[in-house]
Amino acid sequence: MHDFVVKDGKLETGLDSPESVAFHKDYVEMIKKCAAPSFANDNWYQVVDGINSGRTAMAIDSNMFGFWNNVAGKPASGKIAFAPPLRAPNGKNFESNIWIWSLAMNAASQKKGAAWLFIQWATSKQVELNGAVAGKLVNSPRASTWSDKVWLDYAAKPEFTNFVDTFKIVQDRAALAFTPRAGFAEAMNAWAVAMQKMVNGADVKATLTDLASEIRSSM
Amino acid sequence: MDLQGIDAIVTLQSSVDQLASSKNERAQKAEQNALDWWSLAAIAPAIIILLGFLFLFFYGVFQSLTDLKFGRPVVRFIGFTNYEVAIKTQDFWNSVRATMAYACSAVLAEAFFGLAIAKLFASGVFLARLMRPVILLPLVLPPMSVALMWTTMMDPQIGILNYLLSLVGIGRFAWISDASTAMVSLVLIDIWTYTPFFALIIFAGLQGINDEVREAARVNGARGWATFLHIELPLIAPYILIAAVFRLIESLNQFDIIFGTTQGGPGDSTSVLSVRAYITAFQNLAFGRGAALMVVNWMIVLLGAFAVVRLWRLVRQRVS
Numbered sequence: 001m002h003d004f005v006v007k008d009g010k011l012e013t014g015l016d017s018p019e020s021v022a023f024h025k026d027y028v029e030m031i032k033k034c035a036a037p038s039f040a041n042d043n044w045y046q047v048v049d050g051i052n053s054g055r056t057a058m059a060i061d062s063n064m065f066g067f068w069n070n071v072a073g074k075p076a077s078g079k080i081a082f083a084p085p086l087r088a089p090n091g092k093n094f095e096s097n098i099w100i101w102s103l104a105m106n107a108a109s110q111k112k113g114a115a116w117l118f119i120q121w122a123t124s125k126q127v128e129l130n131g132a133v134a135g136k137l138v139n140s141p142r143a144s145t146w147s148d149k150v151w152l153d154y155a156a157k158p159e160f161t162n163f164v165d166t167f168k169i170v171q172d173r174a175a176l177a178f179t180p181r182a183g184f185a186e187a188m189n190a191w192a193v194a195m196q197k198m199v200n201g202a203d204v205k206a207t208l209t210d211l212a213s214e215i216r217s218s219m
Numbered sequence: 220m221d222l223q224g225i226d227a228i229v230t231l232q233s234s235v236d237q238l239a240s241s242k243n244e245r246a247q248k249a250e251q252n253a254l255d256w257w258s259l260a261a262i263a264p265a266i267i268i269l270l271g272f273l274f275l276f277f278y279g280v281f282q283s284l285t286d287l288k289f290g291r292p293v294v295r296f297i298g299f300t301n302y303e304v305a306i307k308t309q310d311f312w313n314s315v316r317a318t319m320a321y322a323c324s325a326v327l328a329e330a331f332f333g334l335a336i337a338k339l340f341a342s343g344v345f346l347a348r349l350m351r352p353v354i355l356l357p358l359v360l361p362p363m364s365v366a367l368m369w370t371t372m373m374d375p376q377i378g379i380l381n382y383l384l385s386l387v388g389i390g391r392f393a394w395i396s397d398a399s400t401a402m403v404s405l406v407l408i409d410i411w412t413y414t415p416f417f418a419l420i421i422f423a424g425l426q427g428i429n430d431e432v433r434e435a436a437r438v439n440g441a442r443g444w445a446t447f448l449h450i451e452l453p454l455i456a457p458y459i460l461i462a463a464v465f466r467l468i469e470s471l472n473q474f475d476i477i478f479g480t481t482q483g484g485p486g487d488s489t490s491v492l493s494v495r496a497y498i499t500a501f502q503n504l505a506f507g508r509g510a511a512l513m514v515v516n517w518m519i520v521l522l523g524a525f526a527v528v529r530l531w532r533l534v535r536q537r538v539s
Contacts, residue, residue: 037375038396040485055376182290186503197486200398 003187004179011181011219015191016212021205028198034058040196052076060085062099063167067138070159078159082166096170097177100141138163146171187215283511289504301511310487310495314512318491318519320402321477322470325409326463332410333417334459338447340418341425354415362412366479369408370395373480395481398488405489408476413469417462424458425451457538460531464524471520492516 004011014020034057036042036050044065050056052069054076059065066080087094103122105115121127125144131137132151145151146168156164178184194211198204283301287294305311336354339347357365372378373394381391394404428451436446474493477483483490483498490498492512500509 037391037393040396041370041481182288183503186505189498189502193484193487193490196398196484200486200488202486 003177004181011179013187013212013215013219015215016205016209021208024195024198024208025204028195028204031195031199035199039199051080054079062139063163064138067160067163068136070161070163071136072157072159078161081161082163084166084169093173095177096174098174100176181219183215183218186218190214279510280514282507283514285507287505287507287510289506297507301508302515305508305511305515310490311512313487314490314492314495315515315519317402317487317489318471318493318516321406321409321473321489321491322467322523325406325413325470326466328406328410329414329417329466330459330463332414333421333462334455336414336418337421337425340422354418357412358415360412362475363479365408365412366476369404369411370480373404395489396485398485401481401485401489405477405480408480409470409473412476413466416466417459420458420462421455424455428454454538457531457535460527460534464527464531467523467527468520471523472516492519 003013003015005014006012031039036046036056038046042050044061047056047059047061048065048069051059051065052075063082066082068074069076070080071077085094085096103119105112105119109115123142125142128140128142129145129148129151132140132145133148133154138155140146140151152164155167190211194202194207198207284296284298285294286297286300336350340351341347360368372380373396375381375391375393375396378394380394384390384392393400395401432450432454433446436450441449472493473491474497477489477491477494478497481489483494487495493516496509496512496516499512500506503509
């Protein structure tokens with residue numbers, strides 16, 4: 001499922017499609033039954049705290065949540081396991097979104113040479129590996145890090161249950177599922193507000209229809 | 220006696236006096252009309268700062284009349300389109316309702332509790348003397364710290380408030396995590412933070428009432444409650460209203476506490492105008508539309524403050 005599809009050569013939101021409505025009904029039910037009562041106000045820190053303290057059984061998000069809390073000496077060390085996401089009912093494989101933080105260079109920069117050298121240094125094999133080994137920055141996008149013995153020996157320790165295997169399986173299928181477009185943040189915020197309304201009892205189909213028409217009007 | 224001559228001398232004398240006085244007046248007028256460069260230089264910094272503030276305000280108003288948006292290479296003047304688009308949405312009116320509900324209920328409750336605390340202070344009992352410096356603490360806390368503190372305390376799972384309620388047999392309360400209770404919870408935080416402001420101003424008003432007035436009421440048979448209701452309350456009403464003006468302005472503009480706790484949620488149940496404007500401008504990067512919402516917020520603040528100031532004038536005249 002994608003946030004936007006191309007229809008007749010134009011971007012179109014699929015948020016009010018029957019598949020989306022069915023998915024959201026399931027998702028809303030799952031939040032109602034399983035999420036923390038404070039889900040509407042929870043940020044990353046509360047999710048990490050929930051995992052760390054044992055109040056939260058499962059989190060679907062960044063793998064570093066679990067990794068950092070599995071580190072030896074932490075209360076939850078060795079108690080958190082990793083698994084790839086499940087596939088959709090009619091899908092052959094699971095799909096996973098990847099979120100990448102990037103370094104960008106301004107086209108108006110007067111010192112592009114220096115900026116380019118900095119970007120090359122910051123994303124170099126040595127810096128990435130050092131970040132993973134010394135800084136526990138576990139999401140290195142470089143293949144060289146994931147074939148380095150020092151890093152793999154550390155990340156494959158028993159307390160990081162399934163971490164390396166899961167990462168490698170997900171890595172093969174992960175892709176940027178978001179459609180790059182102006183107004184991305186606005187649509188994300190509107191969707192988050194709609195999700196909270198649906199969890200609070202608003203009709204799923206009607207809310208998604210309103211949301212889709214709001215997003216269409218801003219396109 | 221040459222009366223005519225005397226007359227002539229008097230007339231001449233008065234003409235000379237008139238000439239002299241008119242000369243003085245002209246000199247005075249000339250002096251008044253002359254620019255006092257030293258005075259102007261002295262107030263120039265204040266005027267420049269004032270113009271700077273006004274420029275920024277009018278620049279914001281101008282932005283609200285454009286389609287300014289992040290990534291848009293050309294900014295166009297679109298008149299009142301941002302306002303027209305906003306007022307046609309249900310979200311906008313929801314924000315107006317939330318802003319009014321938050322501000323009005325917070326100010327009314329703070330005035331009530333502030334009055335009660337001020338009366339306690341005025342009574343001079345030991346507890347009141349003890350509480351007087353302590354009660355100022357919430358006022359000096361940064362609003363964002365207040366928001367974070369209350370978010371932790373109001374957590375439905377691990378918050379201390381639900382633990383305290385559980386001690387008296389009351390079940391889990393959702394506080395800021397449910398759309399139906401979030402606004403009440405925010406008002407509660409505002410009351411905790413700003414009631415001391417009301418209490419201090421009303422206490423000053425109570426201190427200003429002459430004891431002879433109370434004595435006269437007592438002599439005329441007025442008991443404690445009647446003295447308060449018919450003597451003290453009308454006399455401190457201007458103080459309550461002047462505190463209400465300040466608090467109404469702040470409550471209608473409230474951002475820190477609301478954004479720090481709920482960010483306008485759950486859903487959009489606490490999405491007051493200032494929070495919606497921030498999200499529109501700085502998260503959705505639609506600066507023109509965000510500026511339009513801020514201008515609407517400013518107009519509501521202006522009308523609200525104007526209404527309370529008028530009420531304050533009426534009450535003050537009546538008291539005088």
